[in-house]
Amino acid sequence: MGQRALIFGISLFAIGSAMAADPATINWTKIPAVKVPLFYPGQSSYEWLLTDAHSKTDKVKSGETCVSCHDKADADKLKPKSMGDKIVAGGPLEPMPVKGKNGYVDLNVQAAYDDKNAYLRYQWKTQQNHPGTEHQYLRFDGKEWKVYGYPQLDKVVQDGAQPGIYEDRMSIMIDDGKVPGFANQGCWLTCHEGQRDMPKLATKEEVAANPLLSAIKKGDVRKYLPATRHNPSDWATGKSVEEIAKLKADGAFVDLIQWRAHRSHAVGMADDGYVLEWRLADAGKDMFGGNADKATRQPKFMWDEKKVGYKSITVDQLRKGDHFLIREQNAVPFDPNAGWKEGDMIADYIVSREDAKGSAADNNAIASWKDGMWTVVMIRPLGLANDDDKALKPGGVYNVGFAVHDDNITTRGHFVSFSKTLGIGAKKGKVDINAVKLP
Ligand code: HEC
Incomplete structure (x- = not known):
């Protein structure tokens, strides 16, 4: 499993970059592992958090972090595992439960870097005894x-x-501190009513009649950041393309890297996208396309x-x-x-490393599935200068959110984490996950 991609990865790094570690030979036993709890969020959107259904709306509005209430030792029912198990079984936040689906997954995260790249290693157990x-x-x-x-x-x-x-997926959202609210609310900033599989799903006609979505030629509503709308809780109130271009130039977007077990793993890569007014692919060309x-x-x-x-x-x-x-x-x-x-x-998809181009082709990955467990190493070049990337730099600290798609599911069916901090050899302050400099 994944043998092809592994061989590909090794040859790539041997040829490509003299200063970079060969990711296949990094000794991960020497790198600290952080356990991040991921849970099934169902339809708990940005909008839902501000309704009476979520009792602490004033605290969410004033920007209190989710974990200040949801990760306390004395409040078991508010912890990720209890919430995920409850939501996945069906109820107000999950109208179409998938029978027998897990509500929770433990994600093991390790991070390292050298002069060229950051290496993010993830491990999690799949629900089925085969990889997706x-x-x-x-x-x-x-x-x-x-x-x-x-x-x-x-x-x-x-x-x-x-x-x-x-396909299974492993995703990370990255904010470098330029996205208001991401440090506190993480992925929930991007998850809204009107999106696919969310309440008040936008109709084709509504989307076609929408000035922003027709300007950017999109046929549905996907993840967006609040700052791109006049009313953050209403996808239809998009700002002008010029205002959004200004936000992008100011770095007010989150990077979104997705390792896809079919559409990027096949060629030893992870895709590269970002969230601003939509969930967009970086400039250039993805490693996959419709067949x-x-x-x-x-x-x-x-x-x-x-x-x-x-x-x-x-x-x-x-x-x-x-x-x-x-x-x-x-x-x-x-x-x-x-x-x-x-x-x-x-x-239904054709995959190609050779055809992937530009900023969309920045990220590599090496992955394997063994004994019910995925191990995925994302390889992200440091210091990217593209206008659709967050540049990871030694000493830098980033707010990140993780997601795992397991067992043939997409949209709200993934497992997500609350916001965490990732340091690249961070010296000052405390971070949840700190990338270790490789010798
Ligand atoms: C000030 C405390 C507080 C903060 C901050 C907070 N929550 Fe909650 N949350 C609660 C409480 C209490 C409940 C359960 C009771 C309720 O919903 O009234 C809850 C319930 C939930 C549930 C539903 C669980 C279920 O059993 O259905 C989700 C999902 C959730 N919160 C997500 C979040 C997210 C995401 C954030 C951050 C953006 C957040 N919460 C911030 C206190 C908080």
Whole structure:
């Protein structure tokens, strides 16, 4: 598992950077490990925290940190584990519970750095006894290629009409102190009503009629920061594109790095994005893209039979291998006349390290899944100067939030942490996680 990516990572670092440690040989037993509790948040949005449903609205408004109440030794029911277990089972914050889903996960975090990079190592246990390296497919139904496999919060999965298939993920949001409120409220600043799988889901018509979202050509509402709206609790009240560009130039955005067990892990990378008026990808080109042709809805690529022994898979092959479709390694252009049969399946995303470009291609990762546990090392270059990145610097202290997507789920179905501090060899003050300088 992940062998391909591992080999790729090693060769990359051997060629790429003389000053950088080979991340595959870092002795992590010497680096302190911090246990970060992650819990299932359901629909506990920025707006929900300010309603009477969350009793301490005045304290949240005045900016008191979540952990000041939610991490006290004497208040068990307010601790992440109790909250997650309660919310995931269904109730006001979870209208469509996934049967048997865990409410909580312990995330082990270690951090190191050298002259070139920061190395963030994460470990967590998956609920299933296989890793979530597969993502949705295109399936031939005898006539057409249709998406097969959806996240578990979707009605089609809960009704049994589709299987739950969605990649695992490990994400970090990073603020360098320029985002008001992030230090206290963390990821909850970005999570709002109107978003996918959240209350008051914005309709296509509402989105199309919205000046900001039509200006930035988006078809739905995603994570945003309060400062990008005239009324932070109303996604529809977007500021002008010029005002938002000013916020970006002032650094008032959070970096969002997502390691994706299918769409970035396949090529030894993590993606690179940021949250401001939407959840945006950095400039350049991501390492993944859709494999369905927009006009014909047929796949653009299929597997190279000469290299992997098959052009497509069938449902009985699920969870038996990674089934990555990698443009430069095992893909060839789709042949519509290859005698396709009902039930043939091809990955719905094509992944490529070679095609990833610019600021979107900054982050590497090495990951493996063994005995029910993911180990992921994100490799982030220090001192990035792009206008959509937070530059990590030796001595710097950052506010971070972590998320894990486990067991075929997306949107509110992830586990999240309260805001933590990450130091890169920080000398002064106390930080939750401090990256250790490598010898
Ligand atoms: C001043 C104390 C205080 C602060 C600050 C606070 N909370 Fe709470 N929170 C509570 C209490 C008390 C409850 C449970 C009772 C209630 O909701 O009335 C609660 C409940 C919750 C629940 C629901 C748990 C359940 O059982 O359904 C979530 C989620 C939550 N808080 C998240 C947050 C987040 C996120 C923050 C920071 C942005 C935060 N809280 C800040 C006191 C606080």
